[in-house]
Amino acid sequence: MEATVEHARTLLTAARQVVDRAVARLAVDVRGANGRVDLERLDREQAIVYDLSAAACLVGAGEAMLPWGESGGLAEMLTTAFSGHVVAEVNSRLQGREPAWGVETLPWHGGDVALAFAAARSVELLDRIAEQVTTGPLPSPPQTDELDMARRVFRDFAREKVAPLAEAVHRNDSDIPESIISDFARMGLFGMGITEEYGGSASGGPAGHSENDLLAMVVATEEITRGSMGLAGPFITRPEILATALLKGGAEEQAKRWLPGVASGELMVAVAVTEPDYGSDVAGLTTTATREGDHYRINGVKTWSTFSGRADLLLVLARTGTREDKHRGLSLFVIEKPRFPGHAWVHEGEDGGRIDARAISTIGYRGMHSFEISFEDYLVPAENLIGGEAGLGRGFYLQMNAFANGRMQTAARAVGLMRAAYESAARYTQERHVFGAPLADYQLTRTKLARMAYLMAACQAYTYRCAHLIAEGGGQLEASMVKSLACNAAEWVTREAQQLHGGYGYAEEYPVSRYFLDARVLSLFEGADETLAVRVIGKGLAERALRSSPGGGFDGR
Known part of the structure; x- marks a missing residue:
């Protein structure tokens, strides 16, 4: 049948x-x-x-x-x-x-x-799928001509500029090259989630973005992640989290002060929310921000703060209320800081206090570095409290507003990574001969390639559906659902791509080993x-x- x-x-x-x-x-x-x-x-x-x-x-x-x-x-x-x-x-x-x-x-x-x-x-169905996807390009659900053209531009950029740097950054755990950040800025990637009035390209809508805005972000994320998940990181979620917080709950002067620089790529953003004892349980956070005159004194430790060395702006979620207030006692602050290269940095505050940070060594997703950060009596101006006095106790809600888009973008990362792994496996299995025949001719290989293809297609279609729902003002639950599905699928796809490389999949000289390591973080963050x-x-x-x-x-x- x-x-x-x-x-x-x-x-x-x-x-x-x-x-x-x-x-x-x-x-x-x-x-x-x-x-x-x-x-x-x-x-x-x-x-x-x-x-x-x-x-x-x-x-x-x-x-x-x-x-x-x-x-x-x-x-x-x-x-x-x-x-x-x-x-x-x-x-x-x-x-x-x-x-x-x-x-x-x-x-x-x-x-x-x-x-x-x-x-x-039926195995016959999988074989017919494998026949088509190994001899031609793997298709994507159709989009507008404008988005298809954008996809080609991002794909070419990832192939020509991002991919050649990916292996060196991964192996050496080195900083993301400034040339890549400058290229991202020239392409307008940092402003994709920021509305036009503040220098970005988003046109707005019920959720602050139109469906086309969101799909453009998804397409950019997919294609550049194909070149390197680590190098694609700076433009994906951090600018969006800050922009959403400012547009939903910030004062107008705050949005004008920071968003144009973020949109242009002049100001890089990092986020400090997670703590050593509190990850997903945000309501239990213990880092405090105590009002003292025209400042707030911040004390505590944050961890897994990605890109905070290179960042110019550090978005910090701290407790301004009591522990009993739980999530209702949290507020968001913007700390302006110098840029620091490498795996450790110290910042002495202009108004007093100190920030001490060290990078956490990770098996993958390298380049931006994730830091553990200690705040010691660090004084931040009260004017840097998002929303001012009206923003007290609203930090948790303002941060949560950006989660739907952030999780959808993480699903797009997973799709891009799966596609890179699939393409690597498809090429290798056609070149590699085993027992006198190309590896791609064997039924089990073809079955695996077909399964990779339909998992990628499903996750991609679901991500696009999620963009539609978010643009209409919904999609909060669906964003979490597609994030969960796509990130788990990416682990399987990258593992099987590595497996199809045999022993060479375990060698660092083949990018597929990096894909597998990068995929592992997807089900952990966001x-x-x-x-x-x-x-x-x-x-x-x-x-x-x-x-x-x-x-x-x-x-x-």
């Missing part, structure tokens, strides 16, 4: 029904006395919630692929194969736990759904995957179910 997009639609409809039923069951179980999700109850079901979140992410990606799949050809084959992957993954996560998911029978065990499942999982799955995605899905059926709609049948 030839696999078609109708098989994909049948499978995704069945998977959606199973996931929605499981979410409804979860919502009833974790509903608190106030009608909202009770976190203690949610945490008692972490294992189920983690798997359910993964299943929901897969189904969401499959649904995002369907419109593209309807165009036929390779897009249809990729969509159908991915739908088979979705059902296989959902099945593996719930089998033996059906009561906990609120289901008794699985629709793909019989009838038309079972036939669709067999067609979508929300560790476990926290994201349980406390953001699982919680968010349950809250949606409760809003749609406040009394609880699961009937147990």
Whole structure:
């Protein structure tokens, strides 16, 4: 039976029904006395919630692929194969736990759904996909002519300027060359998330960006990450976080003071939020900012502050309230500092105090350096509190406003990295001969390459769908979902690309070894995957179910 997009639609409809039923069951179980999700109850079901979140992410990606799949050809084959992957993954996560998911029978065990499942999982389908993706370019969901042209420009730049520097920066853990930062500035990359009135290129909208703005950022991120994930880092999320905080909660004079320099690339940005004992649990942060006259005195330690040596502006989340205030006692400050090269730096404040920083050695994602930073009685002018007095206690919320776009951009990084790894593997398997034949001629190789292709396509389509939702003022939950899915997929794709290189995949002279190391960080930053799955995605899905059926709609049948 030839696999078609109708098989994909049948499978995704069945998977959606199973996931929605499981979410409804979860919502009833974790509903608190106030009608909202009770976190203690949610945490008692972490294992189920983690798997359910993964299943929901897969189904969401499959649904995002369907419109593209309807165009036929390779897009249809990729969509159908991915739908088979979705059902296989959902099945593996719930089998033996059906009561906990609120289901008794699985629709793909019989009838038309079972036939669709067999067609979508056929080795013949994967072989046809491999035949096309190994002899021609891997397609992307269609965009406007303007975005397609931008993609070509960014791709050429990454190939000609970024990729040649990537290996030296990685092996030596050296600083990102100033020439690359200057090139990024000339291309307007630092201003893509900043509105035109402050020198950027974003045109605005309900979320501060139009769909075209967001897609342009995604395309730039994908293509430049193909050249190097580390070198692509400076322009991706940090300028966006500062810009969002200033535009959502800053004073007009603050936006005018800093945003034009950020948009032009004159001012680099770093963010200091995470602490040694508090990562995803931001509400527990202990770094303090105490008002003293016209200044705030900052004391505490931040960690994993990426690019803060080279940065001119350091965005710091500190506690201005009490520990009991939790996230409501946090405020955002902008520290203006000199640039420092290398792996350690010390800054003596103009008004008093000191910042002492050292880089944390990492296995990948090198070039920008991630620092542990100690603030010792550092005085920052009160005028640098974002929003002024009105910004006290709003730091957590202002930072969270930028998370949706940041997580979507991280998914785009994962897509770019997957594509680089896939292309490396596809080339190598056609050149490498094993037992008298090219490695690419073997069925198992072709199966792996086809799976890489449909995972990339699904994550890319879901990222583009997320851009549409964010532009309309939503997409907060979907951004976390695509981030989780794409980052996990990138680990598998880069590992298999390395595996297909055999022993050479373990050699530093082949870029594929770097891709694997870089991919590992994706599920750790912008929300560790476990926290994201349980406390953001699982919680968010349950809250949606409760809003749609406040009394609880699961009937147990």
